[in-house]
Amino acid sequence: MNFDNYLIPIYWDHCSLSEKKILLTRPVHKNKNKDIYSNVKHILDQVSQYGDSALIQFNLYFDCIQTKYLKIPSQTINNSKKYLSNKTKQAICSAFNNIHQFHQKQYFSEIDLEPIPGVHCTQIIRPLNKVGLYVPGGTTPLPSTVMMLGIPAQIAKCKRVILCSPPPISNIILYTAQLCNITEIYQVGGSQAIAAMGFGTQSIPKVNKIFGPGNIWVTEAKRQINYRTTDVAIDMLAGPSEILIIADETANPIFIAADLLSQAEHGPDSHVILITPNINIATQTRNEIYNQIKNLSRIDIINNSLKHGCIIITNNIIECFDISNDYAPEHLLIHIKNANNYLKYITNAGSIFLGNWSPESAGDYASGPNHVLPTYGSSANTSGLGVTDFQKKISVQELTQNGLIKLSKTIITLAQIEQLKAHEYAITHRVNYIKRK
Ligand SMILES: NC(=O)c1ccc[n+]([C@@H]2O[C@H](COP(=O)([O-])OP(=O)(O)OC[C@H]3O[C@@H](n4cnc5c(N)ncnc54)[C@H](O)[C@@H]3O)[C@@H](O)[C@H]2O)c1
Numbered sequence: 001m002n003f004d005n006y007l008i009p010i011y012w013d014h015c016s017l018s019e020k021k022i023l024l025t026r027p028v029h030k031n032k033n034k035d036i037y038s039n040v041k042h043i044l045d046q047v048s049q050y051g052d053s054a055l056i057q058f059n060l061y062f063d064c065i066q067t068k069y070l071k072i073p074s075q076t077i078n079n080s081k082k083y084l085s086n087k088t089k090q091a092i093c094s095a096f097n098n099i100h101q102f103h104q105k106q107y108f109s110e111i112d113l114e115p116i117p118g119v120h121c122t123q124i125i126r127p128l129n130k131v132g133l134y135v136p137g138g139t140t141p142l143p144s145t146v147m148m149l150g151i152p153a154q155i156a157k158c159k160r161v162i163l164c165s166p167p168p169i170s171n172i173i174l175y176t177a178q179l180c181n182i183t184e185i186y187q188v189g190g191s192q193a194i195a196a197m198g199f200g201t202q203s204i205p206k207v208n209k210i211f212g213p214g215n216i217w218v219t220e221a222k223r224q225i226n227y228r229t230t231d232v233a234i235d236m237l238a239g240p241s242e243i244l245i246i247a248d249e250t251a252n253p254i255f256i257a258a259d260l261l262s263q264a265e266h267g268p269d270s271h272v273i274l275i276t277p278n279i280n281i282a283t284q285t286r287n288e289i290y291n292q293i294k295n296l297s298r299i300d301i302i303n304n305s306l307k308h309g310c311i312i313i314t315n316n317i318i319e320c321f322d323i324s325n326d327y328a329p330e331h332l333l334i335h336i337k338n339a340n341n342y343l344k345y346i347t348n349a350g351s352i353f354l355g356n357w358s359p360e361s362a363g364d365y366a367s368g369p370n371h372v373l374p375t376y377g378s379s380a381n382t383s384g385l386g387v388t389d390f391q392k393k394i395s396v397q398e399l400t401q402n403g404l405i406k407l408s409k410t411i412i413t414l415a416q417i418e419q420l421k422a423h424e425y426a427i428t429h430r431v432n433y434i435k436r437k
């Protein structure tokens with residue numbers, strides 16, 4: 001194995017498949033785990049005990065903002081549009097339309113079925129009542145995330161939607177929230193915002209489910225709230241951004257470098273990876289990263305991410321997919337000729353981008369699918385956010401007398417196998433009643 005400590009390490013040769021998989025251990029799994037856990041636990045305990053006053057103190061401590069109130073007045077939300085240019089509003093509007101179109105197709109369908117005559121089974125759909133949306137804002141405000149959360153909540157027809165974001169909340173966040181019919185907005189961020197929505201405070205209501213991405217502290221807070229409460233769910237672990245690119249010899253190193261950097265700039269814990277069987281693509285990409293980084297801002301953040309990232313050279317293209325499936329990335333980009341032919345090799349990914357003309361930024365902002373996606377390897381068991389995450393399915397069944405008679409033998413036999421007499425009698429009392437008539 002060869003390790004070159006220059007911006008982003010490259011690994012090649014003499015390295016077994018399992019060693020290559022270990023190289024992809026995520027930054028959050030490598031270090032700091034215990035500290036993150038106990039810091040977040042402390043924040044959750046404080047909010048649970050002291051409510052709003054803890055939130056106000058954390059706003060000052062973490063975000064250096066002295067907040068007198070937490071809820072943004074409706075007048076401030078209404079005024080937000082005045083401060084935005086037409087160009088900004090048009091971009092938001094055009095992204096909104098595409099995201100809305102894609103999500104409208106996701107609605108759960110109702111089921112109406114009679115497996116045997118007289119046994120009527122349906123599935124009805126109900127929106128979640130109270131939902132809490134977290135919009136990141138530590139590094140930079142993300143109005144695109146407001147749409148990714150607000151649009152599916154709106155389509156699902158959730159009754160009460162609240163939004164939390166770190167102070168100071170920018171006009172573009174307020175404007176985009178209003179576009180999604182969200183008017184209950186609180187200026188609080190980080191783990192403390194998740195705690196507020198999970199426990200409830202004097203001014204912030206406890207919700208049924210918390211949605212939204214965030215940094216390592218936000219994501220850990222969601223994990224702990226999910227564990228500490230029985231009646232507050234979370235959407236997923238949508239933590240620091242991850243991008244894994246698989247490239248063949250036809251790929252363009254300029255595009256690969258640009259895509260890797262686009263996620264490196266999200267935060268110091270972003271995980272950026274290139275896997276390719278082609279050594280020229282690997283080295284040219286690294287040089288390109290070096291060229292492009294000079295024109296970017298947030299260099300410290302990017303450098304930190306690149307340090308965690310890596311370029312791995314494989315023996316062949318199929319090995320790339322093996323490593324990627326094992327890693328289960330948030331974003332998977334396929335920079336291979338006829339990329340569509342390789343979909344069959346992919347088992348785990350939050351979202352897939354096919355070919356050289358599908359940059360991840362397109363999905364981040366405007367193509368339509370959701371950008372709130374599972375990280376930390378959870379794309380192996382969780383899907384990206386959608387309308388159905390804001391809905392519940394409830395099954396309904398209604399049997400006629402004939403239907404019950406037809407099903408009775410099966411139920412009685414199974415109740416006897418499980419030695420549950422009361423279950424059996426719930427059937428026999430009725431069957432005897434019907435027969436006596
Ligand atoms: N997976 C996804 O779907 C997805 C989508 C969008 C963004 N993201 C990720 O969201 C993250 C946004 O991060 P961000 O930092 O810009 O904003 P953020 O809103 O997630 O976090 C900012 C807050 O973190 C808290 N914080 C900062 N330092 C802390 C510390 N030492 N201890 C405890 N709390 C602390 C503060 O309260 C601050 O307000 C990025 O990592 C980005 O990659 C992920």
Ligand SMILES: N[C@H](CO)Cc1c[nH]c[nH+]1
Pocket residue numbers: 142144145240241242263266330364365371372373
């Ligand atoms: N790439 C992020 C998800 O990992 C989403 C985002 C928002 N704005 C820009 N990008």
Ligand SMILES: [Zn+2]
Pocket residue numbers: 241262263266361364
């Ligand atoms: Zn992004």
